[in-house]
Amino acid sequence: MTKENMINENMLSDNLNQTSQIEETSDQPIIYILDTNILLHEPFAFLSFKEHDVVVPMTVLEELDSIKDRRKDVSRDARVAIRALEDTLRDASPEQVLTGVKLPQNDDQHPSGCLAIINDYALEKTAHTLSFNENDNRIINAALHIQEKTPNKKIVLVTKDINMRLKAKGAGLAHVEDYRTDQLIDDIQFLTKGYHQFEGDFWQHINAVDSETEGRNTTHYIAKETIPFTYINEYLLDEGDNFAGKVTGWDDDKVSILDLGRDRLLAKSAWGINAKNIYQGMAMDALLDPTIDLVILTGPAGSGKTLLALATALEQVIERGLYDKIIVTRSTPEIAESIGFLPGTEEEKMAPWLAAITDSLEVLHQQDESMHGSLNYIMDKANIQFKSVNFMRGRSIQNALVLLDECQNLTAAQLKTIITRCGEGTKLVCSGNLAQIDSNYLTAVTSGLTYIVERFKNFPGSATVNLNGVVRSRLASFAEENL
Structure with a gap:
């Protein structure tokens, strides 16, 4: 089968010209070719390109197929992306899939583009293409092929893989972009x-x-x-x-x-912990305010995010009786997403990843005569529960104070899943350090933590505080500033 049969160039001209006649919002029609990591980052990403056309190479579908059965959280995103593509192309004939199927419109004023699949395996190798031995190369070759066949269109490869963007540019692709639909700030x-x-x-x-x-x-x-x-x-x-x-x-x-007064802010205290600077005073004011449903704490390591969140949580649960329990959760590195390999109950399995919480508990009770006994008593009294963030879906959390630590490694979609779990009488504290992102697909500007800071800044029930200054130790402070 020839490459002309595998991708009908009429899709790349007629359909886009038809769309442009309805409402052309750019000087040049655009065709977006999506990499696999875009659909893993946001399974419905192919619906985000408004009136422009979208092409999904066959290699992307095969990579999604290989990922969907892995025992990792990313496998769910692969399955969702596959189902979303199938729902869009369900009633289309093979010819229509190749030529492009009209995407659903958001409203009557803004037309949508088309979605097509290109069989990049069947493209002929030329002197200008990369080796077909790697999946990234096949996707780049598909973009180069479309660019060559439709010189009057702007062909854009969209990928979150920095190295792939460099390879595509080096191979001669004119336009390569990151996926920025969920990026609310440039820096x-x-x-x-x-x-x-x-x-x-x-x-x-x-x-x-x-x-x-x-x-x-x-x-x-x-x-x-x-x-x-x-x-x-x-x-x-x-x-x-x-x-x-x-x-x-x-x-x-x-x-x-x-x-509020500076003196009043600096006098804030909870569970024996006093504010050490004005930034901690502001954080404690927000954390102890019963009218605030979401508190977002950002800042460098050692600035007191976890300690303040835990101290104020104990104060509000045990001393004030505002909440029934404390639920502690955090993102786990991809290598540790399957906690079933660790022994014990869910709380015991999560213990290695929540050592920051137990360390903070020890700090709060280090002066007690029997620290171990105090920790067991407090954990029982405050009903502290350690939960995996991967098992938060489907829950409805009532009358609880939820501490979500290290959330700089979560995407906007994952944070939305957790935030929407919070029911009546529940307060959520999100904390993280944007300088310590472990995810391969996130940067400081695309992190879910950055996303919710910007999205919730005008929500009356939320407050954000950047804890400026390291108070852990002079060693930690020097390292933060000089390393």
């Missing part, structure tokens, strides 16, 4: 820290203010243009060490700021 430096620090004294920037006091709480109302880019529950500081407040709301004209 991690633009990620909101959860607080804004003013130069000098805060009140020097304010021309007029209305204040009202209720009990110990004072709320200031200032002109919105004074701090136009603020977010709900964002903390406000100044360099003069005089003012600390939190944005509680706004309208077209004014912003309401709850005056």
Whole structure:
């Protein structure tokens, strides 16, 4: 069978021209060729390219098939991607699959492109193609073939594999991109820290203010243009060490700021732990606030994320009785996703991956006469449960405080799965360090942690705090700054 039969170039011209006549939003029609890791990263990614056409090489389908039966979390994404492709192409004939099947439209105003499958195994080897011995090369060759046959179209290979992007460029492919639909910022430096620090004294920037006091709480109302880019529950500081407040709301004209005071923030304590700096004070304020359902803690190793989360959790469960239990979970490295090889119950299997939690428990009770006895008593009293993040699907968690550690290694879809498990009366604390990402498919800007920081920054029930400063030890502080 010739390559002309395997991919009908009419798909690459007629269908795209038809789409462009409906609504052409770019100067040049685009055909996107997807790599396997795109569909593993987001199984429905082929629906994200609006009016443009999408091509899935046969090699991608074979890689998905080989992955779907592995005993890893990624196998689920492979199965979901296969089912999604099958649902789209179910009623199409073989000829239609080759020429392109119209993708479902999101709305009447925005037309959709077509989805086609190309048999990259049947393409003829030329002097300009790479060796067919590797799967990546076959996908690149398919993109080169389409680029050669349709010079009037912009052909884009989409992959999260950096080395594959380099190979494709070296082979002569004009356009190679990362998948950025779930990337909300271009650089991690633009990620909101959860607080804004003013130069000098805060009140020097304010021309007029209305204040009202209720009990110990004072709320200031200032002109919105004074701090136009603020977010709900964002903390406000100044360099003069005089003012600390939190944005509680706004309208077209004014912003309401709850005056917290630096001294009050620095005096925050829970379960014997006191704030060591203003950043920990802000974090403890958010963690102890019963009106906040989601607290996101970011920052370097040793900044106190896990210790503060655990101390405030014990305070709220045992002392205040706000929650019935503490559920501790975290992402596990891919090599350890199958915890069945470890002995014991689920909690015992998870213990090696949650050593940071047990270390923090020991710190909180190191002065006790019998630390081991105290730990057992506290774990029973607070009903602390260690759970695997892989088994969170399908659950409905009620009246619990959930600690999700190391979530920089989770994708946006995985974090959505966990967040949607939280029912009434449940508080979720997500913590992570974007400088310590272990996943092969994630970067600091595409991490699920970055995604939820940006998505939830205007949600009234959430707060974000970047813990700036290492307090673990002077050794850890020096290493963080110099290594």
